[in-house]
Amino acid sequence: MEERDIKRAGLKITQPRVKILDLLSNSQEHHLSAEDIYKLLLGNGEEIGLATVYRVLTQFEAAGLVNRHHFEGGQAVFELATEEHHDHMVCMKTGRVVEFYDEIIEQRQQELARLHNFRIKDHSLILYGEFIGESDENA
Amino acid sequence: MEERDIKRAGLKITQPRVKILDLLSNSQEHHLSAEDIYKLLLGNGEEIGLATVYRVLTQFEAAGLVNRHHFEGGQAVFELATEEHHDHMVCMKTGRVVEFYDEIIEQRQQELARLHNFRIKDHSLILYGEFIGESDENA
DNA sequence: GATTAACATGATAAAGTATATCATTTCATT
């Protein structure tokens, strides 16, 4: 993701937008809340307002640049929409998130939708639990 | 669900708890937000406080009497935990919720967890879309 | 059935997440 993508979305290329996109592109953790992003940028000495972070993320979502997920815990998290569709495993101890994709589940969802006369626009599959043998580093 | 279940959860049998449980048991819509419940009870002429509704629902959830789901839209919804585990299709137009269960998806989730050395504690699968040929009655 | 201690309620305050407002600033085009 780069400035070109911001322009393609019909948005001006501004400092806050570039900084947020860079952070999402380069951060080790792919899933960041608006407040995560705000604090990380402040920590890097960047000047940015929390309202701008929320506003820009919503615009990016509308433009298809990022996806918003509602994991448990109140705050929505965002990730770049560069990768193919995938679902998530969320560790309830460390907060670690692993992405996965399974063709069987995807097809089965479509089959079930057909059976119920339902047209799927979006879906959310999240497995909550813990990675076996992993210690509680962050929580 | 009945008063016996409240007692079994280690909670006193109080008017608010009975009313909430009755409403969840008898309502046509199985998935109600705390505010839904609050307003429905007020509409029935019952006296209850919103704080009590939230408190009781959280207690019921801890006791395993209800499940809490985070559909899109900000407010959590609650349903009785009497039924077997199931997932949800949510109509983005009418808000209608249909429950489904699919053994293939369940097994596949377990298989994927095994592959990732992950122990599933809980999971959330929600399909968002619309029921074909259904009109927009409530939205 | 009355007493009483523990528990529960509900009005309100407060916390937390997210959006709306609007004067000021930045962008990008002329």
Add this chain to the structure above:
DNA sequence: AATGAAATGATATACTTTATCATGTTAATC
């Protein structure tokens, strides 16, 4: 460089949910 349109950010506001605490209710004991 000038200028109009768009964006920012401080702050106010909305909204969902939890915390506080004086008052009321429950249920166990006498």
